[in-house]
Amino acid sequence: MTNTPSSPASTPTLLFICTRNGGKSQMAAALAAKHGGDTVEVHSAGTNPGTSINEESAAAIAEVGADMSQGTPTAIDPDLLCRADRVIVLGSEAQVEPVDGMRAEIDTWITDEPSARGIEGMERMRLVRDDIDGRVRELLDGLKSEKTRTVR
Template structure:
């Protein structure tokens, strides 16, 4: 059986897609090949995203936002876009999903509290996806 591959995509690849990739690495270990990218990558990983992940044992040190690599995209099994702003043209053989993650700032919640809520929303989705990729239900 081949190792399934997942590419998490958001616009800047500085926050939500980095969070999803880090959380998937933690949840699935070596059983899933994990990547992240942005449609318009920023210069750095969001500091509050990194801080919120450190609280749950995920270290983003050394991660940098990056664009979508067409060669990588051509061999990915699952493309997960986070938010409605990030779009990726469909490719044959890949499963595409969009996760419209919780956005606490729309309710006036900002800072680290916002990032924790975003992290928890993404973590629940990652756990469900990891379970599907392992062929288990939890």
């Protein structure tokens, strides 16, 4: 999933990473694209990408007006790691090592896993989506604040 900005020089680049790149990182990217519009450039990738988008994840995202259905699991691009302003790893399973030239620190979001409490299916996906959505909104609000401080 990529949301291409109109003015890349002043637009933060976000890279969301998980293991398979079919669920959580794609969800985060879809939500960031929805909420951030052309104020952010959004990418997602996986440390060991699968072959398809998680259907329940896509359905949960669609419920809130975002779209990840056309996403394709993708491996991490080292050039994108260097170019990204924010690198966010979703979950503890994906391990991302910094590469020479990176300007962003690697941040990890540990999402509560409802299945550990016996919650499965769409109820699980909605809880995961809502947790990620809150974090994405907080990230975007922080980026707006940074931009406002820089402009002044």
